[in-house]
Amino acid sequence: MTAVSRETLLRLDMYRGLVEKWNPKINLVAASTLPDFQSRHLDDSLQLVDIARPSGGTWLDLGSGGGLPGIVVAIMTADRPLSIILVESDRRKSAFLRNVVRKLSLPNVLVISDRIMSIPPQKADHISARALAPLPQLLEMVHMHLKPTGTAYLMKGRTWREESAWTKDDWQFDLEAVPSRTDPEAAILKVTGVSHA
């Protein structure tokens, strides 16, 4: 991670505290992963900001859950003209996300409590998704919500190669797989130019 301000570190710490506080009630992350929150969740999300280096426009995080990676992106880019939208269908998790946005005084973050395919097309410059769905379903969502010139960052585990093969008959897209810093079997799939085959 590049050098960050004291305010950013404070916000990351407050975020971790809120996840720890609410996790027993709403299961934001697997309880077994809480002791490793930094390496399993924060570092995993932080690498996305280094890869994408967003300077402005809109960032749409699909299926945000407890805010990974969306809240982390919002914390790291709070001084940039980037509008962030978190989409999460679970009402309790959306309420948690709104609470985090308020407590951390995060500017430019909107939480939409609805299903991804039920909201109007967002024409986003950047899309992220972590632990949400298999690649064919993610491409459907990305196709609906990404600008033609935008980039999606799909955080995938060890099955990403197989999942890419499942998409061949239905989708055309350009893909660059960036190896994950936190898991040697995982990758961040940088996807552009999504269209039906």
Ligand SMILES: C[S@@+](CC[C@H](N)C(=O)[O-])C[C@H]1O[C@@H](n2cnc3c(N)ncnc32)[C@H](O)[C@@H]1O
């Ligand atoms: C496995 S969790 C992952 C959450 C978070 N991205 C993370 O990595 O910790 C998937 C989340 O996506 C949400 N979700 C699943 N399908 C969705 C949909 N169609 N629209 C909106 N949210 C959805 C679920 O409610 C859940 O919170």
